[in-house]
Amino acid sequence: MKSETALLGPGGITFLGIYILSLILIGWFGKKARKENSLSDFYLAGRGMGLLVLFLTLYATQYSGNTLVGFAGRAYREGYQALVLVTLLSAAVGAFIVYAPKLYRLSKKHKFITPADYVHFRFKNNKLTLFASSLCLMALANYILTNLKAIGYIVVSVTGGVVPFAYGVIALSLVMVIYETMGGMRSVAWTDSLQGIILMIGVITIFITIQIEYGGFEFIYNAIQESNPKKFTPLSFTQKLSWLSTLCLGFFGISIYPHAVQRIYSANNEKTLKRSIQIMAFMPIVTTLFMVVVGLTALALFPGLDRQASEGATLLVLKDLSQRGAIGTGMMVLFLSATIAAIMSTVDSALLSMSSIITKDFYTRLRPSKSQAELTRVGKMISWAIMAFSVYLAIVLPQTIWRLLEIKLELLIQVSPAIFLGLYFKKITSRSILWGMTFGTLFAVSTMVANKLGVDIPAKPFGVHAGVWGLIINLAIVFILEKINQSKNEEVI
Amino acid sequence: MNSIKILIVSWVALFLTVPWWFNNISNKWLNLPDWGLYAMVAAIIYSLLLAIIIQKFWEISDNEE
Numbered sequence: 001m002k003s004e005t006a007l008l009g010p011g012g013i014t015f016l017g018i019y020i021l022s023l024i025l026i027g028w029f030g031k032k033a034r035k036e037n038s039l040s041d042f043y044l045a046g047r048g049m050g051l052l053v054l055f056l057t058l059y060a061t062q063y064s065g066n067t068l069v070g071f072a073g074r075a076y077r078e079g080y081q082a083l084v085l086v087t088l089l090s091a092a093v094g095a096f097i098v099y100a101p102k103l104y105r106l107s108k109k110h111k112f113i114t115p116a117d118y119v120h121f122r123f124k125n126n127k128l129t130l131f132a133s134s135l136c137l138m139a140l141a142n143y144i145l146t147n148l149k150a151i152g153y154i155v156v157s158v159t160g161g162v163v164p165f166a167y168g169v170i171a172l173s174l175v176m177v178i179y180e181t182m183g184g185m186r187s188v189a190w191t192d193s194l195q196g197i198i199l200m201i202g203v204i205t206i207f208i209t210i211q212i213e214y215g216g217f218e219f220i221y222n223a224i225q226e227s228n229p230k231k232f233t234p235l236s237f238t239q240k241l242s243w244l245s246t247l248c249l250g251f252f253g254i255s256i257y258p259h260a261v262q263r264i265y266s267a268n269n270e271k272t273l274k275r276s277i278q279i280m281a282f283m284p285i286v287t288t289l290f291m292v293v294v295g296l297t298a299l300a301l302f303p304g305l306d307r308q309a310s311e312g313a314t315l316l317v318l319k320d321l322s323q324r325g326a327i328g329t330g331m332m333v334l335f336l337s338a339t340i341a342a343i344m345s346t347v348d349s350a351l352l353s354m355s356s357i358i359t360k361d362f363y364t365r366l367r368p369s370k371s372q373a374e375l376t377r378v379g380k381m382i383s384w385a386i387m388a389f390s391v392y393l394a395i396v397l398p399q400t401i402w403r404l405l406e407i408k409l410e411l412l413i414q415v416s417p418a419i420f421l422g423l424y425f426k427k428i429t430s431r432s433i434l435w436g437m438t439f440g441t442l443f444a445v446s447t448m449v450a451n452k453l454g455v456d457i458p459a460k461p462f463g464v465h466a467g468v469w470g471l472i473i474n475l476a477i478v479f480i481l482e483k484i485n486q487s488k489n490e491e492v493i
Numbered sequence: 494m495n496s497i498k499i500l501i502v503s504w505v506a507l508f509l510t511v512p513w514w515f516n517n518i519s520n521k522w523l524n525l526p527d528w529g530l531y532a533m534v535a536a537i538i539y540s541l542l543l544a545i546i547i548q549k550f551w552e553i554s555d556n557e558e
Binding site: 083086090093094098099105216220221234235240271277284289423424 | 496497499500504506508511512516517518519521523524525528529532535536539541543548551553
């Protein structure tokens with residue numbers, strides 16, 4: 001019973017179904033490999049991840065469905081300006097180099113599980129720790145919800161609507177939460193490894209096919225020059241500032257996503273971490289850049305699409321390649337598997353991270369006497385509760401609220417001074433970090449919310465993201481309060 | 494090189510990846526607009542720079558070896 005608009009036939013859908021169900025088997029192997037019933041084993045795979053698994057889980061987690069679908073759509077709309085996305089992901093790796101070595105050593109010595117464990121260790125301020133945890137939770141929740149929605153749309157596209165949106169979201173969420181609660185980080189990392197390999201092969205294959213079939217950059221240039229010559233115009237000064245501001249979001253925001261920080265904690269040794277991050281430095285070139293080229297190819301092939309239609313740029317190119325006979329069902333299955341893999345690997349990691357933050361940063365403060373086994377059990381229950389609630393919201397949330405869920409990095413970036421300054425400036429106090437975080441968050445959120453609700457306030461005043469303005473305010477407050485603190489101390493002396 | 498210096502080098506390099514120097518007219522270089530080619534090459538060089546920094550300046554702590 002294949003629908004006319006379905007991207008795959010029954011054979012392709014069956015293969016995809018088997019692949020998705022095989023993730024549960026991997027999750028079961030993760031459970032069998034468990035060494036102890038503790039939070040460290042469940043949430044950080046016993047801090048024993050080797051090079052290949054660590055690299056692949058970092059890769060699969062960092063590159064979400066947004067990379068495969070959203071980035072190509074953005075390249076379609078913005079043209080060559082979307083090349084900023086390549087450096088955006090590289091900037092996150094640049095930030096890892098700054099903070100990961102020291103944070104890793106501290107995490108190993110003091111047994112950190114969540115990013116807020118470090119914040120609490122460094123500043124010993126409950127309000128600051130809970131505030132940082134809350135910002136992390138909000139960013140992760142938004143991340144999960146938007147990715148669940150994306151997965152629902154992909155299921156509808158793949159099956160031509162035979163499987164409705166809600167059923168698709170429920171079924172795939174169920175698979176994710178089952179393998180996640182079976183083996184925790186070990187299961188998630190192992191499934192991420194498989195998903196990372198599929199993702200990489202999918203992206204590289206579609207890029208090469210495009211080069212062979214259409215003629216690469218020459219075809220893109222000539223076609224866009226004919227249909228959209230404005231896309232070649234060099235950037236205005238405000239657009240250049242916006243470019244720099246985007247890099248700022250990557251450096252101070254993407255790099256401190258809690259699931260990324262927890263992968264740093266999970267490395268079996270520092271050498272493994274170093275090598276994994278070194279390989280990650282090249283991934284924006286073979287993933288983001290390739291997907292930007294896919295978006296530009298779609299712009300060259302199908303000019304004039306509106307915003308919503310442009311989000312399907314990747315699928316349009318795939319369909320065109322299929323009609324030309326350049327790719328068969330196998331490649332279509334491969335790419336759709338890669339897209340679903342990219343989304344699932346991001347959602348499962350964010351889910352695990354949320355569960356760890358609620359269990360470790362909130363629940364253990366209320367029930368400090370609970371054993372590790374009990375806490376792990378509670379963590380699993382929390383995972384199910386989060387997933388159930390997320391699925392419900394993904395299905396019923398009205399469109400006006402969805403616009404607010406785009407606020408992720410703007411929140412997370414406000415936590416970065418606690419990590420970057422905390423690691424390298426010994427005298428910095430919790431008070432200044434807390435006030436900076438509070439005002440930075442208030443500014444970023446109020447600006448973004450007002451903009452999303454239609455108030456005449458730009459989301460990027462002078463081309464700079466509200467979150468980056470928030471970070472500037474955040475840092476300015478930290479600096480001023482530290483100066484006041486310093487002069488008070490000098491007076492006392 | 495300590496972490497603060499790495500942070501500064503990284504940000505100087507990131508700043509240079511922005512196509513600041515291109516205004517008004519776009520020329521075709523290697524089938525790309527000149528500023529697009531600049532941004533792409535700068536992104537690749539930034540990735541290489543990161544890999545070199547990691548190789549040369551990330552020293553594994555003594556406890557690890």
